[in-house]
Amino acid sequence: MPLIRFGVSIEKDLLAKFDRLLKQRKYTSRSEAFRDLIRNELICEQWSGNQAVAGAVTLLYNHHKRELVNRLMDIQHNFGDIIISSQHVHLDHDNCLEVITVKGSPRQAQKLAHTLKSVKGVKHGTLSMSATGKGV
Amino acid sequence: MPLIRFGVSIEKDLLAKFDRLLKQRKYTSRSEAFRDLIRNELICEQWSGNQAVAGAVTLLYNHHKRELVNRLMDIQHNFGDIIISSQHVHLDHDNCLEVITVKGSPRQAQKLAHTLKSVKGVKHGTLSMSATGKGV
């Protein structure tokens, strides 16, 4: 992909503060930081549109509740067209963190996250909104 | 404040998408958009630090509950050193939106917002995190 170089004007003080922030966050170039800021905005927009997105659902639950595990499995099969894979972590004797990667419609991904989070026994759920990489 | 001009390199595709977003959001220059993105990041950081910030607390409540109004007033007097002014809007016969501007410690502003929101009868509260303008 060709790079385009162009000029940007920023107040001296503001730029100095930005440079300090970039150093803290381990950036090595301003261009890289600007690309990240741009992609953040674009990905926010994608999640309110109809284009395919990608992301991850996290679920925290106690695996001793056996019907819970089956229920989570059933739901995932119903959303099979947007689920790519899942990763299961044993946090301690009782608690598991399951991370499910998804790709597809933002609406479907949100519905899946809501449906999984509402299962009795799921302690917490999050939805990470990322992108398929197309167009960002 | 002197402006500093410097070059930024962005992938052609990404830049085209950014330009479309800026048009949608009514920006007239990329530099202006970048300044906004930078300031957003800096202001986020300020609110997790100790520097003075500025912002606004919104409160939605039913003014017919008279002791509520007095309670809100009392709390505001206890936080007099960070409250600048307040604006009262009559949304309908029952509901009011009160907007209180604040300036001072992020910790105090958050405490004020929590304290006001927890008053019985307050239906909703928000805290807008902005800045004093120094350093952004």
Next chain:
Amino acid sequence: MPLIRFGVSIEKDLLAKFDRLLKQRKYTSRSEAFRDLIRNELICEQWSGNQAVAGAVTLLYNHHKRELVNRLMDIQHNFGDIIISSQHVHLDHDNCLEVITVKGSPRQAQKLAHTLKSVKGVKHGTLSMSATGKGV
């Protein structure tokens, strides 16, 4: 409005932690805290729908840029049907915080906020998403 009383079952440990959080945040009753949590969720939903909402836009800017002030005024007149009032705070010799209360379509409120934030010279803008009080 009649109150409905019903039973809720929460794990002992979780409830103890919740009670500690409520104390920190100055709540005097669990019911009040639950109402706030419910209203938060409902108001989130309202902002992604078509019902009228209320809220506040904050703008941080340097008032010495005179054309900026006129530009902000013009835009506000174009959105006159959703703007209720505005409050102006002098933060220091240079910086102002303007807080504009709005009531109307969520889409229009967001468009107003984007349009104002993109004006050259506006350093920062936020949109507080609250409600008209109907239905929460």
Next chain:
Amino acid sequence: MPLIRFGVSIEKDLLAKFDRLLKQRKYTSRSEAFRDLIRNELICEQWSGNQAVAGAVTLLYNHHKRELVNRLMDIQHNFGDIIISSQHVHLDHDNCLEVITVKGSPRQAQKLAHTLKSVKGVKHGTLSMSATGKGV
């Protein structure tokens, strides 16, 4: 864990709206929904404290940039004490989504996320803030 049952009073209208929202989100009981709302608040608090948390970092990148893959690997080894496992998804010919589960200090998890996101070639990164399950 013993359950504690207690009474909650909510306005009739507000409760009706909450029940509709729960139906939409597939909840089968109010208690379950309240537990989720409580845990959300507690987990928010944990991430601003010092207790161990759990979560997931997502990274979107183009794997054809080979030094990028090595750099991401090196960083992960430097944060070995908080990384549990990672999952790699091939989104298309170019783009990968990597999901890294973490457990440990909130500060360290945020530092890891910032460090990975700032690597040249990483298009987007997110940090899902969940919990270890202890105390929620």
